[in-house]
Amino acid sequence: MSFEIARMAISSVNQSLDVISNNIANANSYGYKSKRANFSAMYAGNQPNGAEVSSISESISTTGGVRNTGGAMDAMITDNGFFAVRDKSGQIQYTRVGMFNVDKDGFVIDATGRKVQGYAAFRDASGQLVPGAALGPLGDLQIETGQLGAVASTKLGYNGNLSSDWKQLSTAAFNMGDPTTFNSSVTSTAYDSKGAKHTLTQYLVKVGNNQVAVYNSIDGAAPANLVAPPVPPALPVYNPDTYLTFNGRGLLVHADPSLATVPVPLPDPATDTIDSKYSYSFNPTGGANPITLEIDYAGTTQYSGDSSTLLNAANGNAAGMLNGTSISADGSIIATYTNGQSQVVGTLAVATFANPNALNPGANTSWQASVESGTPLYSTPGSATASALAVGVLEDSNVDLTGELVSLMSAQRNYQANTKVISAQSEMMQSLMQAI
Numbered sequence: 001m002s003f004e005i006a007r008m009a010i011s012s013v014n015q016s017l018d019v020i021s022n023n024i025a026n027a028n029s030y031g032y033k034s035k036r037a038n039f040s041a042m043y044a045g046n047q048p049n050g051a052e053v054s055s056i057s058e059s060i061s062t063t064g065g066v067r068n069t070g071g072a073m074d075a076m077i078t079d080n081g082f083f084a085v086r087d088k089s090g091q092i093q094y095t096r097v098g099m100f101n102v103d104k105d106g107f108v109i110d111a112t113g114r115k116v117q118g119y120a121a122f123r124d125a126s127g128q129l130v131p132g133a134a135l136g137p138l139g140d141l142q143i144e145t146g147q148l149g150a151v152a153s154t155k156l157g158y159n160g161n162l163s164s165d166w167k168q169l170s171t172a173a174f175n176m177g178d179p180t181t182f183n184s185s186v187t188s189t190a191y192d193s194k195g196a197k198h199t200l201t202q203y204l205v206k207v208g209n210n211q212v213a214v215y216n217s218i219d220g221a222a223p224a225n226l227v228a229p230p231v232p233p234a235l236p237v238y239n240p241d242t243y244l245t246f247n248g249r250g251l252l253v254h255a256d257p258s259l260a261t262v263p264v265p266l267p268d269p270a271t272d273t274i275d276s277k278y279s280y281s282f283n284p285t286g287g288a289n290p291i292t293l294e295i296d297y298a299g300t301t302q303y304s305g306d307s308s309t310l311l312n313a314a315n316g317n318a319a320g321m322l323n324g325t326s327i328s329a330d331g332s333i334i335a336t337y338t339n340g341q342s343q344v345v346g347t348l349a350v351a352t353f354a355n356p357n358a359l360n361p362g363a364n365t366s367w368q369a370s371v372e373s374g375t376p377l378y379s380t381p382g383s384a385t386a387s388a389l390a391v392g393v394l395e396d397s398n399v400d401l402t403g404e405l406v407s408l409m410s411a412q413r414n415y416q417a418n419t420k421v422i423s424a425q426s427e428m429m430q431s432l433m434q435a436i
Contacts, residue, residue: 008050009418012039013411015053020408023399030067031096031365032397033060034404060356060367064096065396072326073100076395079387081350084376085114085366086140092117094351094359094376095366096395102325108141108333108346112364115140118333119347119380138378141333141346145322148337150195152291153316156188158202159299160309164250166206171213175235176203176222182215188312192288195318195339200280200293205240210247210302213240218282242278242295246302252276255297274298317341329389331381350386351376 016037026032040054063079075098077083082094099111108116120136166183175181182203190198203215203223215223215238228237245254255278276298283290293314320339328334331348353359358372369376382388 005048005050005421007422008042008052009421010415012037012051012053013415013418016411017408017415019056020404020411023404024401024408026365027397027399027401027404029365029397030099031064031395032399033058033062033064033096034397034399035059058357058361059398060359062398063395064398066390067394067396068392069394070392071099071394072324072392073102074098074394075100075327075331075348075389075391076393077350077381077387078390081352081381081386082356082367082376083110084117084349084351084378085110086117087114091368093362093364093366093368095364097365098327098389099394100327102143102145104145106143106145108143108325114364116348117141117378118331118349121343121345121347135347135380138349141348143322143325143333143335143345148317148320148322148339148341148343150191150193150319151316152193152289153190153293153314154291156190156200156293156295156314157311158186158188158295158297158309159311160186161301161303161305161307162204162206162212162244163307164209164302164304166307168207168209169205171205171207171240172237174203174205174213174215174238176201176215176217181205183212184307186309186312188314190291190293190314191316191318192284192286192291194286194288196284196286196288197318198284198291200314207240207243210245212244212246212302214242214244216241216280216282219285224282241280244297244300250302250304252297252300252302255295276300327389327391329381329391331389347380348389349378350381351378352385353377 019035019037023034035056035058037053038055038057039051042049042052066076077096082096083098085093085095087093093114095110097110100108100116103109110116117138118141119138122136169181169183173181182205184204186202188200190200192198198219201217203217205213207213217223222236223238225239225241226236227239230236242255242257244252247253252274254275256275257278277294277296279292279294281290281292318339320337320341323336323338326334327348332344333346333348334342335345336342353376354374355372358370359367360370362368377385379386
């Protein structure tokens with residue numbers, strides 16, 4: 001009996017050594033979860049029959065350390081959840097290793113080439129991405145690696161202070177070539193339907209205590225509102241494209257082409273509707289479609305002191321090629337292009353389980369769902385039961401190397417003790433045989 005008990009104990013210790021050595025070997029494996037051999041007593045009826053490794057448990061719920069990489073496509077789930085990846089056989093596996101890349105076909109893949117699962121960005125009927133729209137279907141994440149098309153500008157925002165200290169001038173004297181006939185100018189950039197860049201210069205002329213006239217020039221050409229053709233040596237006379245009207249507190253109340261005189265009394269933005277927008281249209285050169293810009297001066301003021309520009313930006317963009325991708329904390333895959341534009345092209349999915357400790361382990365530091373783990377619940381990072389992401393970092397192994405070395409020494413002592421039992425039993429049998 002002693003031989004059998006010791007033999008069973010040595011066999012169990014060997015299994016324990018396999019687990020410990022595997023933990024030590026994977027101490028530097030990203031996303032690896034340490035395992036533990038669980039011993040239990042064996043009985044033959046009411047008689048003790050040694051020990052066995054009854055199960056091997058895995059510390060899946062314990063998060064590993066943080067490894068800073070700085071990689072734009074590296075991400076770590078801060079607490080609960082798994083990335084979902086699909087291997088070449090079509091099997092969905094779950095991993096904590098967020099080391100991603102984009103292959104030649106535009107698929108987001110992990111370090112072993114498995115296709116990452118996520119939500120496609122929503123597109124309209126023409127195939128264009130719709131910013132801020134609902135998530136698309138769940139599946140392989142694929143990014144278009146081709147060209148980002150040109151988008152014509154439709155809106156221009158300007159915000160600043162047009163000093164009330166400006167000298168009052170006459171609209172009839174305006175001449176874009178003579179700086180003494182306007183108080184200031186602002187140049188903005190807009191794009192046509194072919195992606196060509198155009199400059200819109202707004203010449204600002206103070207024409208009343210509370211009113212500034214605006215003349216627009218496209219690509220350096222003269223304003224379009226010619227009302228009096230030049231008669232040599234006279235200069236051409238233009239109507240302003242719009243008037244910016246302020247109240248007595250220096251706050252904008254109107255941006256209206258029809259307001260040639262200051263309204264009396266001036267509206268108060270605290271109680272009346274502020275009209276800060278007007279539309280300006282022009283025909284770009286090169287055969288592109290006509291452009292209509294909604295120019296918004298919301299927040300523009302007329303205070304004493306220096307003039308300033310706080311906002312001067314139009315939407316739209318030229319065509320561009322894919323230049324790189326990155327991941328944000330909410331799981332969004334952001335594509336950047338050579339034209340300086342960026343857009344969300346998909347969102348990573350995070351899978352959670354009712355019993356993650358019951359997942360079946362597999363190769364490449366991943367797991368598969370089991371009956372005991374329950375079916376996966378997919379959501380975006382930071383929503384439902386899924387934790388948010390930390391970007392530019394990877395999850396290290398959660399192996400406690402010091403603890404594993406202590407366990408290794410303990411296993412060695414157990415092994416030696418059981419070999420002593422076998423040696424003692426053998427010596428007793430020899431002594432018995434000699435006595436006989």
